[in-house]
Amino acid sequence: MTKVIDVYIDGGFRQSCASESIPITNPANQEVLVNAPYTTMDEIDQAVAAAKTAFYDWRKVPASERARLLMIYQAKLKENQDTIAEILCQETGKTFADAQGDVWRGIEVVEQACNIPSLMMGETAENVARGIDTYSLIQPIGVCVGITPFNFPAMIPLWMFPLAIACGNTFVLKPSEQDPMTPNKLVELFYECGFPKDLVQLVHGGKEQVDALITHKDTRAISFVGSVPVGQHVYRLATENLKRVQCMAGAKNHMVVMPDADKEQTISALVGASVGAAGQRCMAISVAVFVGEAKAWIPDVKEALAKVRPGAWDDDGAGYGPQISTAARDRILGYIEKGKEEGATCQLDGSDCTVENLPDGNWIGPTFFSDVNVDMSIYKEEIFGPVLVAVNSDSLEGAIELINDNPFGNGVSIFTSSGGAARKFQSDIEVGQVGINIPIPVPLPFFSFTGWKNSFYGDHHPYGKQAVRFYTETKTITARWFSSDAAVSNNMTIALK
Numbered sequence: 003m004t005k006v007i008d009v010y011i012d013g014g015f016r017q018s019c020a021s022e023s024i025p026i027t028n029p030a031n032q033e034v035l036v037n038a039p040y041t042t043m044d045e046i047d048q049a050v051a052a053a054k055t056a057f058y059d060w061r062k063v064p065a066s067e068r069a070r071l072l073m074i075y076q077a078k079l080k081e082n083q084d085t086i087a088e089i090l091c092q093e094t095g096k097t098f099a100d101a102q103g104d105v106w107r108g109i110e111v112v113e114q115a116c117n118i119p120s121l122m123m124g125e126t127a128e129n130v131a132r133g134i135d136t137y138s139l140i141q142p143i144g145v146c147v148g149i150t151p152f153n154f155p156a157m158i159p160l161w162m163f164p165l166a167i168a169c170g171n172t173f174v175l176k177p178s179e180q181d182p183m184t185p186n187k188l189v190e191l192f193y194e195c196g197f198p199k200d201l202v203q204l205v206h207g208g209k210e211q212v213d214a215l216i217t218h219k220d221t222r223a224i225s226f227v228g229s230v231p232v233g234q235h236v237y238r239l240a241t242e243n244l245k246r247v248q249c250m251a252g253a254k255n256h257m258v259v260m261p262d263a264d265k266e267q268t269i270s271a272l273v274g275a276s277v278g279a280a281g282q283r284c285m286a287i288s289v290a291v292f293v294g295e296a297k298a299w300i301p302d303v304k305e306a307l308a309k310v311r312p313g314a315w316d317d318d319g320a321g322y323g324p325q326i327s328t329a330a331r332d333r334i335l336g337y338i339e340k341g342k343e344e345g346a347t348c349q350l351d352g353s354d355c356t357v358e359n360l361p362d363g364n365w366i367g368p369t370f371f372s373d374v375n376v377d378m379s380i381y382k383e384e385i386f387g388p389v390l391v392a393v394n395s396d397s398l399e400g401a402i403e404l405i406n407d408n409p410f411g412n413g414v415s416i417f418t419s420s421g422g423a424a425r426k427f428q429s430d431i432e433v434g435q436v437g438i439n440i441p442i443p444v445p446l447p448f449f450s451f452t453g454w455k456n457s458f459y460g461d462h463h464p465y466g467k468q469a470v471r472f473y474t475e476t477k478t479i480t481a482r483w484f485s486s487d488a489a490v491s492n493n494m495t496i497a498l499k
């Protein structure tokens with residue numbers, strides 16, 4: 003019988019009492035690796051209660067001690083980077099190098115969390131009135147919740163719980179039900195570092211478990227990463243329940259190709275950013291906007307894409323792995339068909355893709371459409387697969403207008419050798435993360451991950467200083483200490499005297 007993966011609830015890892023579970027399959031061959039339980043509602047209550055109890059002690063632990071434990075966690079993750087990456091490869095099908103990158107970008111956030119003492123410093127003003135000082139304390143808020151997607155099972159949980167814990171909170175993580183083994187490993191390693199029990203609870207499941215965590219009276223802040231429809235649902239449900247919430251959602255990211263760009267560099271960047279990770283990145287480039295004469299490069303883009311082939315995680319020659327599920331593959335194949343029906347020119351069709359010795363994998367080859375217009379569904383909707391679409395624009399201004407009209411705002415990129423064009427672009431574009439000759443501008447964690455428009459719902463973004471604000475409250479203290487000769491007089495006004 004297939005093993006059911008553990009949950010971590012109230013004191014340790016254990017088997018859930020759930021009667022239902024979901025099989026986790028290797029997307030390269032459909033082998034069932036493990037089952038993930040649909041954590042019961044009683045267990046959700048136990049997890050939140052245990053996190054709430056743990057909070058009362060943890061919040062009093064000095065920030066420098068919390069940071070020291072996180073330094074141990076950072077080192078442990080580094081030591082185990084390849085082990086985590088191998089688990090990740092089994093359940094996602096990612097290539098080994100890509101999986102290592104997934105873990106590494108999470109480790110970088112843990113490094114940033116180690117800086118927590120200076121990030122939680124308040125402000126002080128002496129003599130705001132005579133003999134009166136005001137200062138602020140930055141304090142944790144309590145039990146925080148993380149709901150994560152399938153596409154970065156190491157990095158995205160690590161965007162969330164290490165910083166929340168660094169700030170003095172406790173955490174309940176509900177990772178994607180499609181690849182829960184990697185998050186389990188992250189939590190297992192966390193508890194090997196000497197952290198007190200119950201700081202991080204780990205539950206599995208889907209909508210029912212997510213909704214229960216959001217509406218639970220004792221959860222304070224909800225971090226979500228996933229698709230737009232689910233992000234909108236989470237944002238609405240969380241705000242209706244008066245919770246603090248940040249939702250990082252779907253995307254359609256453009257790369258503007260100017261005719262003065264370095265041709266070879268541009269095409270190579272476009273290939274990696276569009277079909278790398280099987281297009282399953284929220285910052286993948288899914289639209290290339292060729293400005294003016296740059297459209298003459300379309301045959302070269304096709305040729306470069308045609309050289310990339312998907313394959314197994316340990317195949318050094320593979321550019322990327324399979325789609326996460328047969329349902330995801332079928333959805334993407336549907337878009338490819340729609341693109342053809344809608345009249346786009348299919349330069350390269352990856353629908354009929356096979357990989358030697360892995361006949362059952364969810365493979366899709368690199369796919370490239372040109373002559374795409376903004377009314378086509380392959381332009382309007384997030385495909386989340388190795389499909390690049392090309393649109394043309396007569397001018398930089400036209401490209402900027404096109405992108406600003408798009409409802410998503412996660413990432414965008416311009417390739418050019420003109421400083422003037424790049425500066426205009428960075429200033430006028432209505433997208434939250436801009437790359438200049440950088441195809442996937444995911445900021446390092448001393449900045450924040452600043453998606454805009456339909457790619458983000460909330461106020462404070464993940465990691466960086468904004469995440470510290472998200473996971474904390476500010477308390478402002480106004481204080482006076484009387485000297486023995488201070489005059490006594492009634493103050494009948496609100497003025498500080």
Ligand code: NAD
Pocket residue numbers: 149150151152153154176177178179207208209210212213227228229230232233235250251252253283284384386412451453457
């Ligand atoms: P998803 O929305 O299907 O699932 C995300 C999480 O929500 C999972 O934990 C899932 O169990 C839960 N969930 C699913 N349906 C739900 C429902 N009806 N109610 C409540 N919870 C539900 O997303 P996915 O397919 O796992 O991930 C891919 C999506 O995530 C893409 O759209 C991608 O662009 C987006 N993404 C965004 C970012 C970002 O930072 N903006 C980063 C990574 C991925």
